[in-house]
Amino acid sequence: MYYLGLDIGSSSIKAALVEEATGRSLGVVQEPKQEMGMYAQKNGWAEQNPEDWWIHCCNAIKRIKKEYHISKTQIKVIGISYQMHGLVVVDHNGVPLRKSIIWCDSRAVNIGNRAFEDLGEEKCASQLLNSPANFTASKLKWVKDNEPNTYQNIYKFMLPGDYIAYKFSNTINTTLSGLSEGILWNFKENDIANMLLDYYGIDRALVPDITETFGVQSVVDKKGEKESGIASGTPIYYRAGDQPNNAVSLNVFNPGEVAATGGTSGVFYAITDNLSVKENARVNNFAHVNHHREKETRIGKLLCINGAGIQYRWLLNNLAVNSYDEMNLMASEVRVGSDGVCLIPFGNGAERMLNNKELGTRIVNVNLNNHHKGHLCRAALEGIAFSFVYGMEILKSDGIQAKVIRAGNDNLFRSEIFATTVATLIDQEIEIYNTTGAIGAARAAGLHNGDLESFGKSIMNNDHVMTFLPLKDKSPYQKAYKNWKYELELILNNV
Structure with missing residues (x-):
């Protein structure tokens, strides 16, 4: 039996299969074979169509199953890594209202800087641990200010990994870790960053439900099975941004x-x-x-x-x-x-x-x-x-x-x-390991039981290359x- 890991990057989607019993990587495939493009209507802008990510995910799953002769019932769980700080906004039917404003888009820099100045460094440091800067919350504020018709039709906003999980399962949720990367978590109050949402005039109802990083976040439904080739009922057990996931790997x-x-x-x-x-x-x-x-x-x-x-x-x-x-x-x-x-x-x-x-x-x-x-x-x-x-x-x-x-x-x-x-x-x-984000996401899907010791041994046994x-x-x-x-x-x- 196998764990499936997906790494939703801005240049490509990678899929990995890992053996459940040993943690050994079976293989990794990339879709598309050439880099994905970005839309840049203006200098400093960078957008991608979230549906393109899903299409490439489905193609990658199809390829890896075929190349390694794996059936959909042999894939037991799914883990997802994704490009951080992106913004996906959807309507009540879960349809994206615009292209995703991705991590390297800089249009919201001034919005975040102004928030940092108005709210004050001490408040931002003690509650958000960051300047609001050019992160997801500031990008959502940009949509509110510049595309009011789009903003009025938003049901929920999501991070890129949240959107892929939604396409599998028809369930919209996110993680505490994910909210923090968007500067949407208040560490002092242990709650959603209402202080910043209020400053930006953003309705808290737009924030997805919060699920645990490890555990059953959602399960593949019939539509997800038809499009992805993963059996319905397969659980998504893990989701994290690319840098936290690299650390997990x-x-x-x-x-x-x-x-x-x-x-x-x-x-x-x-x-x-x-x-x-x-x-x-x-x-x-x-x-x-x-x-x-x-x-x-x-x-x-x-x-x-x-x-x-x-x-x-x-x-x-x-x-x-x-x-x-x-x-x-x-x-x-x-x-x-x-x-x-x-x-x-x-x-x-x-x-x-x-x-x-x-x-x-x-x-x-x-x-x-x-x-x-x-x-x-x-x-x-x-x-x-x-x-x-x-x-x-x-x-x-x-x-x-x-x-x-x-x-x-x-x-x-x-x-x-x-x-x-x-x-x-x-x-x-400096210890060097032969691993990738997709492999890490696949292995992390098995961490719902909390056994970090066995997880670490699996990485050492399978991936350690050398130490400088x-x-x-x-x-x-x-x-x-x-x-x-x-x-x-x-x-x-x-x-």
Whole structure:
């Protein structure tokens, strides 16, 4: 028997099958094979049709069943991971009233900033743990202000994962963790964030019912069976946003445990049991999947670095090289510190951890007689690693003491230079696991029984690849980081 995991991304939908008995991944498929498109009517806007997500989910399920010879009755439960912060609004028939305003859409930035100023930093920090910023609540306020006819016809709003669960089951609900990622949860009052809803003039009746993150959230109905190929009566046992789910995939649940991602952008997602917040603008704070309003506090502190893997990809596309392996080889032939060359890797828009400043990418201290492509490659890997170290310093100032860091075996963490640089400067081992969001969602569907110990052993037994250890001789890394940080602060002081 198998668990099905779905990962609803903005570029594709992934489906994974995991063996119920062992937790071993059978396989993963992606739909569509090319990236999904986005609608951008204006600069800074990003929308997708929620129905497209559902169509690709159904196609992915059909493919994975066929490729692995699985019948619908062999799939026992469903887990869902999804792109965070998106907004889906539906009418009384559950039909979307407009395209989804997704995570990277920035139209509501000014709305959130104004709310933060009017409500006050202390109130937002103590109750919401965040600035309202450009999250789901602020996007819903944008619809209210700019599309009043649409707003008047809204029955419920949903997050992307809520909508997929609804399509399976004809049941509309959400989770506490999901509401917190939309800045719709008041941690002080342990209730929906009426303070923000009242400020925005949003009717509380639009908020879906709240269900547990683990447990029977809904079950597939006859219509869901016909469209998806999953047997009616199959329960949905789990739902979480992509970053909390990535942490679940890496067995990150407890204070001091940190999940790291090194893709196009980079992320540290660190768990704490403390509701005290110093950084409510540079760091976001969400209820983790095992947060419980009465039993225990589990907050995921999310620090995002926009300028991460996209920098290295840019070099791949613009240097006369054939592969990342070639770049890594050239970089490995250059000494730590890249012989003085520094790359400031913030060329992917505003950086939240730099107070939303747009620095661009800067390459400094290049000597045209002595430096070559290898120096650029090493400086890029080091510069991105240094930005992770800089981010960890911010998290430490916000009360995080990392005891373990776990990362997926993808993109930047495949580079020994990158991973060793981070491990050495943070002075912390980095455990690497071969897992994905869809696999994590499938496994998490089995966590309704609360057996975290067996869950963790399953990940260790099936997925552990290697562990990067901090080097004993830290001095060349510390010198290089000091030089990089000096260059960064020169720029920050003049922007």
